[in-house]
Amino acid sequence: MSTRTSIEPPSPPPVRRPKLRWRLLLAVIGPGVLAMMGDNDAGGVISYLVTGVTFGVSFFIPLVLMLGGVTYIVQEMSMRLGAVTRTGYARLVFQRFGRGWGYYHLATLTLENVITLITEFIGMTAGLVLLGLPLWAADGLALALLASITVTTGYATKERIALVVSGLNAVFLALVLAVHPHWGHIAIAMWHFPRGFRGSTVIWYAIATVGNALAPWMIFFEGSATIDKGRTASAIRRGRADTLMGAILQVTVAALIIVIGASLHGTLAQITATGPATLIRALDHRYGQWAALLLGFGIFNAGFLAAITISLSSSWTVAEAFGWARSLNQSPRQAPGFYFIYFGSLTLAAAVMLIPGMPFNLLAVIAQVIGGVLIAPILVFLVVFTSDASLMGGYRNAPLVRILGWGVVFLIGGLSLATLWSSFHAWL
Numbered sequence: 001m002s003t004r005t006s007i008e009p010p011s012p013p014p015v016r017r018p019k020l021r022w023r024l025l026l027a028v029i030g031p032g033v034l035a036m037m038g039d040n041d042a043g044g045v046i047s048y049l050v051t052g053v054t055f056g057v058s059f060f061i062p063l064v065l066m067l068g069g070v071t072y073i074v075q076e077m078s079m080r081l082g083a084v085t086r087t088g089y090a091r092l093v094f095q096r097f098g099r100g101w102g103y104y105h106l107a108t109l110t111l112e113n114v115i116t117l118i119t120e121f122i123g124m125t126a127g128l129v130l131l132g133l134p135l136w137a138a139d140g141l142a143l144a145l146l147a148s149i150t151v152t153t154g155y156a157t158k159e160r161i162a163l164v165v166s167g168l169n170a171v172f173l174a175l176v177l178a179v180h181p182h183w184g185h186i187a188i189a190m191w192h193f194p195r196g197f198r199g200s201t202v203i204w205y206a207i208a209t210v211g212n213a214l215a216p217w218m219i220f221f222e223g224s225a226t227i228d229k230g231r232t233a234s235a236i237r238r239g240r241a242d243t244l245m246g247a248i249l250q251v252t253v254a255a256l257i258i259v260i261g262a263s264l265h266g267t268l269a270q271i272t273a274t275g276p277a278t279l280i281r282a283l284d285h286r287y288g289q290w291a292a293l294l295l296g297f298g299i300f301n302a303g304f305l306a307a308i309t310i311s312l313s314s315s316w317t318v319a320e321a322f323g324w325a326r327s328l329n330q331s332p333r334q335a336p337g338f339y340f341i342y343f344g345s346l347t348l349a350a351a352v353m354l355i356p357g358m359p360f361n362l363l364a365v366i367a368q369v370i371g372g373v374l375i376a377p378i379l380v381f382l383v384v385f386t387s388d389a390s391l392m393g394g395y396r397n398a399p400l401v402r403i404l405g406w407g408v409v410f411l412i413g414g415l416s417l418a419t420l421w422s423s424f425h426a427w428l
Contacts, residue, residue: 052261
């Protein structure tokens, strides 16, 4: 007589979907989101606020929304170039076009980054001074917090810290609700070209908006961060999703900030000759202490994230150009030149911040204008590189992408020339 032993099937392993989803999300997001959100920096926040105060909603919100598509096109090319070639943008310029153009890119990036970093310290110190700290202490504390990031181990840890900081941009949504905007004034029907202003003034702010939406350091940062993250050609689809997510978040936050500034339209005179404290006090006077605190925190947070990403773009670019060790997976002892550029650029910006009598709001707008003017030649090289079959193989630009890329070059170049021409006539 045979007996049958009943064997119960093993119970299925526990499903850990939430953890898996977080790992997939972290695998997708990274350089694209950080580049885009870092571009809504303290100087950019101030510039957007000043734009809103000066012009109201006007046509700057549709301009910002349009620039989201432009930014995606450019940053996608930067990501794809890094993933396929595994070589940073500046190094490729040195290899293919020689030292002259290579040093030009290093010089322009350094100039723009230092000026922009000063605006980040303007924003961070404004937020800390609001809490009662003296300027020198706020400046030193901001520098110390930025330096502490390097203590953490590995690229992944540093990236996650930066992503958490970028998520705090949600404060601007809370601030929009706090200022109770007239939603009818934000409707598409109210978008119009600014009236009652000189054309040169509008062009100046338009190129500043372009410079904030698409800064030179972003191209250097996303390509190098893509390499440091370990993203290769096989992960380009993830890189595109990351970049698209960043573009959407960037323009959304930028539009919210212009709306906040527009809530003060017509209430502040000579706004460019003052600092962010004037904007914070104006919100306090009109909407209460909580609105002022939210803006102070938002500007600090924007400056903190951008100071990290901008300094890293300088570090990666200079270190790669000179063949130094250049990974966030390495310690300061293993990559001394890389971290020297990081600390040095931050220290220089913090020192300039203490110079008395600086027109901080005007400096924030100027930083964006310089970025808008300097990016045109960088875009030319980027389109040339990503269209080169010998360099990119099957990942080169498709015909439509080439057309769009050159369209962006001519758009930015035209705005840059218009800015230089109008500024020249204004100074005569």
